[in-house]
Amino acid sequence: MTSAAFDLAAIGAGLSFAAALDELSAALDASGSVVVTAPPGTGKTTLVPPLLASRSTGRVIITQPRRVAARAAARRLAHLDGSPLGSRVGFTVRGERSAGPETQVEFVTAGVLLRRMLDDPGLDGVDAVILDEVHERALETDLLIGLLSEVRELRDDLVVIAMSATLDAARIAAVIGTDDSPAPIVDHDVPAFPLTVQWAPSPVPRLDERGVTWGFLDHVAAVTASAAVDLVREDPKADVLVFAPGAREVSEIARRVRAASDAFDVRELHGQIPPAEQDAVIRGRTPTDLPRIIVTTSLAESSLTVPGVRLVVDSCLSRHPQRDAGRGMTGLVTTAASRSSCVQRAGRGTRQGPGMVIRCVDERTYAAAPARPVPEIAVIDLADAALLLACWGAPGGIGLRMIDPLPAENLADAITVLRALGAIDDDGRATAEGRVLARIPTDPRLARALRDGSPVVGSRLAAEVVALVGGELRISDADIAQALIALRGGRNPDARRWRDDANRLERMVRETPGIRSDLDGVGLVIALAFPERIAHRVERTAEGATFLLASGTRAGVRGPLAAVEWIAVADVARATARAAAGSGAIIRSAAVLTEAQMEQAASHLMTDRVEAEFVGGRVQARRERRIGAILRSSAPVKASAQEGRDAVRRALRRDGLGMFTWSDTADALRRRLALLRRELGDPWPDVSDAGLVDSLDVWLAPELDRLASGTPAARLDLSSPLRRLLPWPDAVRLDELAPERLEVPSGSRVRITYPEPDGDPHARPVVAVKLQECFGWAETPRLVDGRVPVLFHLLSPAGRPLAVTDDLASFWSGPYSQVRAEMRGRYPRHPWPEDPWAAVPTKHTKNRAAR
Known part of the structure; x- marks a missing residue:
């Protein structure tokens, strides 16, 4: 490798970060890791790599989160250095490389470096690694740290240097530093040019269940066209930068702006356009070119510098991957962009002078947006990351210094996926198969489908399908097979990139004799990758169809696939509202699947078993054949004794003891036992609903067998089963501690009503008795060895409550006189003595008592 030094003075001419090089050099003299923060466009990405190359003899690698940014940064540095691209300065991205043995500075995507480290964990020949745009918190960058x-x-x-435009510098410095001291921070700031903010809220909603609305795209295009005319009138050299959430919206806005005016050179900038077109946008325009309107995704937010921009039009939307744990799916979702991202976008208009941003929302909506983007590690599917860490020898990231740990729930799901693929063992270590899958630059499930599908459908078709599904290309009507036809015919603008990816993937698998050129195997390849997304149509309407996935998710689809019975789903996403055919999710890409292919891809999900349920007081059983949650056939059968018992247990745990008819005797015994349990604890049994359900096999075993054999629940008397719970020898005191009845002074034996087992924990036993039967009773009875006083409901001759008391002596001496005054005229045939203490207790009228 050549040791010629870069001319930092020439490269840094006009770049403000040149003033920070001495500070950075001093920091590097003191530490092997540094954090660098500087606004976009100041030149840190251009100047830091050659500075490090001038201080070392090995290669300097700098990562970028996107391919277009890596290519652009390499081309710019090579141009400023005056050397051919691929010599002193080069780049490597997925599917493209321009670098050689003499390369001193190599720009790569984070994913390329991650997989390179699997083969070369010590980074032999590399003296420095620069991680750029760390603030974006891309998963691969977090893993590299x-x-x-x-x-x-x-x-x-x-x-190791971590760089970004906006960064929690202290936090990153602690991670990339040592236990003893954090990494030094070089913070380069420059005065910002004035920024004018305008608000242009849309008259129609920005999003609906299908994504960004056409009406909102119309609004953004109209705002852009109008503002661009005013801008160019003031400054003919100025350009406009428009931020949209994704490639589809970029194309739609650009098409609308072109239709509105031919006075502008309308360009698109996103990861799916050819590299030559990307480079043309980044190079800027000549004085004779038309003013430009560049419509872009978030890649121009901080990764790229687009010269000449004085006006930014911001949709204030962003698209990012998000995992839906409830449905077990991950996909791209469109949401409000974070305020920090919007600030980054607006800053693109003040690079070279005063600028303006027009935000297509109102101020209240903007203020309600999240302050910062959520790190990918918190929301993305972790299967690929977990496999890479397992291959590295740090399952789950154990022992690594990371900004955030991998979320436990998402990691557990990823490990389940990898074990099903045979990629990791029971200890979480990578298997030989897992190491092979990790080196295929795609999701491990797609990598496995590529390997397993090639011998069946041919390596070419398998590679084409995986390249399409893994490349996040646009798919009309969700039909992958039709998308393949368009790509093969070159009618799709993404055809060249797709073909390059497919060629590369095909080289990674052994050629298979008899390669098929038809599309019959498309669904099989997808099903091999995502067997849990095999789907069966369950409903069809005029709007589309609803499919049930093997995972249990219901999702809707429109278009030709709505007429198909079985499909293999590659991408399904949660809808923001009710989706097609009344589902809460939308199928974004899928392919037709035959039943034979379904059985071939998902044999491990197929079950054939008897399902017994306790319904309507009886056990009913059916033999069911399923693939995951999808019911394929069902027929009534007789349940075995064990199946019946299990069904009753499940019903009791689900529905509780209310499924039984409780006799008065059984209910009374249960209430008595509940009071003893409450007051005395063990050994008296827990007869609450939860307690009885937990001890079913102790007290209800014979009855479970009867129910399982067909006896209706209504025929059971639970008194005897409850008595099985009585603790001996303590049970001999049951009637003493909690008697069924209480004898009152009149000689009557009145039933005691005990509290409900799951009711008020302070409730008392109640005796409802006619007032006249208790004349002269001074001491209130107490139960459970004197612990619980009885609560008396003293009744009128007609059985209506006159008083409630647990202190009879106080009642006779006080409130009784008021009760007597009100009742003696209403019930003259019953005794209402002035002195209740001297009266004879009776349950009869005065005449009958006299006889």
């Missing part, structure tokens, strides 16, 4: 922290423990000569 963890892996590089471990490499640095073995290689103290390896320099």
Whole structure:
């Protein structure tokens, strides 16, 4: 490798970060890891790599979150250095490489470096790694921070620098530093040009259940066209930058702006356009070119510098991956952009002078947006990351210094996926198969489908399907087979990139004799990757169809696939509102699947078993054949004794004891036992609903067998089963501690009503008795060895409550006189003595008592 130094003075001419190079050099003299923060466009991405190359003899690698940014940064540095691209300065991205043995500075995507480290964990020949745009918190960049922290423990000569426009610098410095001291921070700031903010809220909603609305795209295009005319009138050299959430919206807005005016050169900038078109946008325009309107995704937010921009039009929307744990799906979702992202976008208009941003929302909506984007590690599917960490020897990231740990629930789901693929063992370590899958640059499930599908459908078709599904290309009507036809015919603008990806993937699998050129195997390849997304149509309407996935999710689809019975789903996403055919999710891409292919891809999900349920007081059983949650056939059968018992147990745990008819005797016994349990505890049994359900096999075993054999629940008397719970020898005191009845002074034996087992924990036993039967009774009875006083409901001759008391002596001496005054005229045939203490207790009228 050549040791010629870069001319930093020439490269840094006109770049403000040149003033920070001495500070950065001093920081590097003191530490092998540094954090650099500087606004977009100041030149840190251009100047830091050659500075490090001038200080070392090995290669300097700088990562970018996107391919277009890596290519653009390499081309710019090579141009400023005056050297051919691929010599001193080069780049490597997925499917494209321009670098050689003499390359001193290599720009790569984070994913490329991650997989390179699997083959070369010590980074032999590399002296420095620069992680750019760390603030975006892309998952691959977060993983690199963890892996590089471990490499640095073995290689103290390896320099690691984390750079971004906006960054929680202290936090990152603590992670990439050492236990003893954080990494030094070089913070380069420059005065910002004035920014004018205008608000242009849309008269129609921005989003509906299908995504960004056409009406909102019309609004953004109209705002852009009008503002661009005013801008160019003031400054003919100025350009406009429009931010949209994704490639589809970029194309739609650009098409609308072109239709509105031919006075502008309307360009698109996103990851799916050819590299030459990307480079043309980034190079800027000549004085004779038309003013430009560049419609872009978030990649121009901070990764790229687009020269000449004085006006930014912001949709204030962003698209990012998000995992739906409830449905077990991950997909791209469109949401409000974070305020920090919007600030980054607006800053693109003040690079070279005063600028303006027009936000297509109102101020209240903007203020309600999240302050910062959520790190990908918190919301994305972690199967690929978990496999890479397992191959590295740090399952789940154990022992690595990372900004955030992998979320436990998402990690557990990823491990389940990897075990099903045979990619990791029971200890979480990568298997030989897992190491092979990790080196295929796609999701592990798609990598497995590529390997397993090639011998069946041919390596070419398998590679084409995986390249299409893994490349996040636009698919009309969700039909992958039709998308393949368009790509093969070159009618799709993404055809070249797709073909390059497919060629690369095909080279990774062994050629299979008899390669098929038809599309019959498309669904099988997808089903091999995502067997849990095999789907069966359950409803069809005029709007589309609803499918039930093997995972249990219901999802809607419109278009030709609505007429198909079985499909293999590659991408399904939660809808923001009710989706097609009344489902809460939308199928974004799928392919037709035959039943034979379904059985071939998902044999491990197929079950054939008897399902017994306790319904309507009886056990009913059916033999069911399923693939996951999808019912394929069902026929009535007789349940075995064990199946019946299990069904009753499940019903009791689900529905509780209310499924039984409780006799008065059984209910009374249960209430008595509940009071003893409440007051005395063990050994008296827990007869609450939960307690009885937990001890079914102790007290209800014979009855479970009867129910399982067909006896209706209504025929059971639960008195005897409850008595099985009586604790001996303590049970001999049951009637003493909690008697069924209480004898009152009149000689009557009145039933005691005990509290409900799951009711008020302070409720008392109640005796409802006619007032006249208790004349002269001074001491209130107490139960459970004197612990619980009885609560008396003293009744009128007609049985209506006159008083409630647990202190009879106080009642006779006080409130009784008021009761007597009100009742003696209403019930003259019954005794109402002035002195209740001297009266004879009776349950009869005065005449009958006299006889």
